[in-house]
Amino acid sequence: xxxxxxxxxxxxxxxxxxxxxxxxxxxxxxxxxxxxxxxxxxxxxxxxxxxxxxxxxxxxxxxxxxxxxxxxxxxxxxxxxxxxxxxxxxxxxxxxxxxxxxxxxxxxxxxxxxxxxxxxxxxxxxxxxxxxxxxxxxxxxxxxxxxxxxx
Amino acid sequence: xxxxxxxxxxxxxxxxxxxxxxxxxxxxxxxxxxxxxxxxxxxxxxxxxxxxxxxxxxxxxxxxxxxxxxxxxxxxxxxxxxxxxxxxxxxxxxxxxxxxxxxxxxxxxxxxxxxxxxxxxxxxxxxxxxxxxxxxxxxxxxxxxxxxxxxxxxxxxxxxxxxxxxxxxxxxxxxxxxxxxxxxxxxxxxxxxxxxxxxxxxxxxxxxxxxxxxxxxxxxxxxxxxxxxxxxxxxxxxxxxxxxxxxxxxxxxxxxxxxxxxxxxxxxxxxxxxxxxxxxxxxxxxxxxxxxxxxxxxxxxxxxxxxxxxxxxxxxxxxxxxxxxxxxxxxxxxxxxxxxxxxxxxxxxxxx
Amino acid sequence: xxxxxxxxxxxxxxxxxxxxxxxxxxxxxxxxxxxxxxxxxxxxxxxxxxxxxxxxxxxxxxxxxxxxxxxxxxxxxxxxxxxxxxxxxxxxxxxxxxxxxxxxxxxxxxxxxxxxxxxxxxxxxxxxxxxxxxxxxxxxxxxxxxxxxxxxxxxxxxxxxxxxxxxxxxxxxxxxxxxxxxx
Numbered sequence: 001x002x003x004x005x006x007x008x009x010x011x012x013x014x015x016x017x018x019x020x021x022x023x024x025x026x027x028x029x030x031x032x033x034x035x036x037x038x039x040x041x042x043x044x045x046x047x048x049x050x051x052x053x054x055x056x057x058x059x060x061x062x063x064x065x066x067x068x069x070x071x072x073x074x075x076x077x078x079x080x081x082x083x084x085x086x087x088x089x090x091x092x093x094x095x096x097x098x099x100x101x102x103x104x105x106x107x108x109x110x111x112x113x114x115x116x117x118x119x120x121x122x123x124x125x126x127x128x129x130x131x132x133x134x135x136x137x138x139x140x141x142x143x144x145x146x147x148x149x150x151x
Numbered sequence: 152x153x154x155x156x157x158x159x160x161x162x163x164x165x166x167x168x169x170x171x172x173x174x175x176x177x178x179x180x181x182x183x184x185x186x187x188x189x190x191x192x193x194x195x196x197x198x199x200x201x202x203x204x205x206x207x208x209x210x211x212x213x214x215x216x217x218x219x220x221x222x223x224x225x226x227x228x229x230x231x232x233x234x235x236x237x238x239x240x241x242x243x244x245x246x247x248x249x250x251x252x253x254x255x256x257x258x259x260x261x262x263x264x265x266x267x268x269x270x271x272x273x274x275x276x277x278x279x280x281x282x283x284x285x286x287x288x289x290x291x292x293x294x295x296x297x298x299x300x301x302x303x304x305x306x307x308x309x310x311x312x313x314x315x316x317x318x319x320x321x322x323x324x325x326x327x328x329x330x331x332x333x334x335x336x337x338x339x340x341x342x343x344x345x346x347x348x349x350x351x352x353x354x355x356x357x358x359x360x361x362x363x364x365x366x367x368x369x370x371x372x373x374x375x376x377x378x379x380x381x382x383x384x385x386x387x388x389x390x391x392x393x394x395x396x397x398x399x400x401x402x403x404x405x406x407x408x409x410x411x412x413x414x415x416x417x418x419x420x421x422x423x424x425x426x427x428x429x430x431x432x433x434x435x436x437x438x439x440x441x442x443x444x445x446x447x448x449x450x451x452x453x454x455x456x457x458x459x460x461x462x463x464x465x466x467x468x469x470x471x472x473x474x475x476x477x478x479x480x481x482x483x484x485x486x487x488x489x490x491x492x493x494x495x496x497x498x499x500x501x502x503x
Numbered sequence: 504x505x506x507x508x509x510x511x512x513x514x515x516x517x518x519x520x521x522x523x524x525x526x527x528x529x530x531x532x533x534x535x536x537x538x539x540x541x542x543x544x545x546x547x548x549x550x551x552x553x554x555x556x557x558x559x560x561x562x563x564x565x566x567x568x569x570x571x572x573x574x575x576x577x578x579x580x581x582x583x584x585x586x587x588x589x590x591x592x593x594x595x596x597x598x599x600x601x602x603x604x605x606x607x608x609x610x611x612x613x614x615x616x617x618x619x620x621x622x623x624x625x626x627x628x629x630x631x632x633x634x635x636x637x638x639x640x641x642x643x644x645x646x647x648x649x650x651x652x653x654x655x656x657x658x659x660x661x662x663x664x665x666x667x668x669x670x671x672x673x674x675x676x677x678x679x680x681x682x683x684x685x686x
Binding site: 010015017021023025029033052053054056060061079080081082083084085088089090091092099100101102103109110111112113114120125140141142 | 172210211266268270271274279280281282284285286287288291292293294295297298299302344345346347348349391392393394395396397399
């Protein structure tokens with residue numbers, strides 16, 4: 001925490017800030033998170049018939065409230081990606097992985113999530129992936145543990 | 152109907168450094184004082200004060216309150232704060248000045264990125280349901296955006312490297328820059344990826360710093376400054392939050408902000424763009440519609456020094472400085488907030 | 504997710520612990536204060552413009568907005584006046600380590616103009632603590648002093664060097680002596 005120091009050497013301090021949030025999630029985000037527990041992926045359909053994924057409460061283009069949830073996937077397509085060679089403790093996986101935009105079959109938009117690909121050489125835009133769900137659901141987005149390449 | 156007689160007449164910034172041992176308010180005290188001194192305004196006559204900072208960055212609830220001590224808040228002053236870059240504080244002050252009952256305003260922005268790991272901190276600015284719990288970090292998002300740009304055919308990795316090389320060369324003449332020097336694109340392209348297809352130099356440096364601006368209206372500005380930098384237009388707009396629900400190779404909100412600020416793609420001498428990742432300069436150039444002849448980021452831009460929460464305000468300072476010293480007559484300054492250019496502010500500045 | 508009630512509520516809330524760690528040097532101003540504190544001295548900065556004394560030193564005067572430095576350092580006596588206090592009955596919120604009612608007092612040192620916030624008062628029942636009460640510092644033995652808890656954030660407390668203040672037994676100060684300095 002601190003060190004004996006001369007005039008010029010400054011002590012260092014460590015401060016940990018923690019905020020234990022309990023968030024209400026409402027009928028749309030709540031349905032999405034509950035769906036993950038049951039191994040389902042939910043989007044919402046807008047007035048034009050497009051399916052927005054992950055399920056959102058409002059159409060970001062028009063601001064219109066969305067109420068119709070639609071099951072999509074489970075497999076999907078990688079629309080874009082980057083490689084995380086050195087995961088931080090906040091990342092969903094503790095080994096190198098890809099953060100990717102994943103668009104499940106039947107959806108018109110993509111969500112950011114992790115692809116547990118093992119090796120960067122496995123990744124490509126347009127590749128097919130399938131979800132891997134966590135055994136014990138916690139009611140948060142990481143109940144969808146990661147996506148895996150479909151071989 | 153935006154007023155057109157509000158100008159930047161004073162400014163100051165700290166040097167951008169990796170780790171400044173002073174506290175955020177200690178960075179601000181001399182910076183605010185220097186901006187006020189340059190303006191020639193008496194501190195106690197300033198009509199309105201607005202500050203921009205981020206408590207998550209500082210690391211304490213209500214941390215922004217202490218920063219106000221740099222403005223001299225006794226006897227009580229009229230002030231406000233935005234949890235955003237100081238450029239948005241400037242926007243609020245500009246709106247406030249249009250009421251017409253005051254003629255000067257002080258704006259400042261400050262942030263120290265050295266205490267926490269930015270990759271762990273910044274997921275907190277994202278949607279707390281789908282993105283923050285995944286720890287989606289700015290470098291990874293920028294990597295996804297960069298690849299989208301490559302695969303769209305709008306840019307190459309060499310283009311990214313050229314942006315970095317030009318920034319660092321330009322920064323050689325900026326005494327406040329953190330990263331500067333003669334680097335060539337080939338050498339940069341030989342570096343390993345950080346968040347592919349981005350390399351470490353495509354990311355902004357981690358910076359501590361602060362900046363301050365004094366604004367004045369009409370005759371007050373003319374009386375105090377021989378060549379004020381007039382704000383001809385100022386606007387900010389926002390795009391959808393979810394990265395998968397928009398085209399990441401464009402920034403429609405930057406286009407809209409530029410048009411609403413009165414910039415229509417005509418000639419400008421200088422543009423200071425808050426492109427914190429190198430591909431974003433390419434996106435912004437197109438979105439704002441800047442001509443080929445416009446000099447981009449003569450200061451080196453955020454790739455040469457990125458004091459978060461001051462970096463956008465510094466773009467306005469760097470643009471205004473070139474108007475005030477007569478080296479430019481028309482300039483565009485840009486600031487951004489959120490991830491992947493989600494929110495954009497454009498300021499059009501002119502001399503007399 | 505951990506929830507306290509049944510299924511229905513589980514569908515409506517999510518738990519998310521945000522945890523962030525900050526590592527940084529103490530500011531040169533605070534580092535110097537800590538050097539002195541560990542040696543048993545409390546120092547502040549006197550503003551060269553208005554003469555107010557700030558403890559711990561800020562490195563500037565927030566009223567005059569002028570910088571202060573080592574040349575403005577003054578030593579303060581380790582005794583002062585309770586200018587305000589509360590007794591907090593802790594509720595068991597996340598991170599609360601206190602379990603019994605505790606004191607949170609502001610102490611204006613005799614040579615200072617800014618009170619020290621968040622101080623403990625010992626040697627007197629809680630119900631007898633009062634504004635204007637004269638107190639002196641209870642120093643930890645030299646070998647037990649640490650600077651744990653002193654950081655650039657928060658109220659810059661004395662950490663675990665001065666563990667509390669105790670009554671001196673002298674007559675209380677009149678309100679006029681401290682009314683400009685109560686928080």
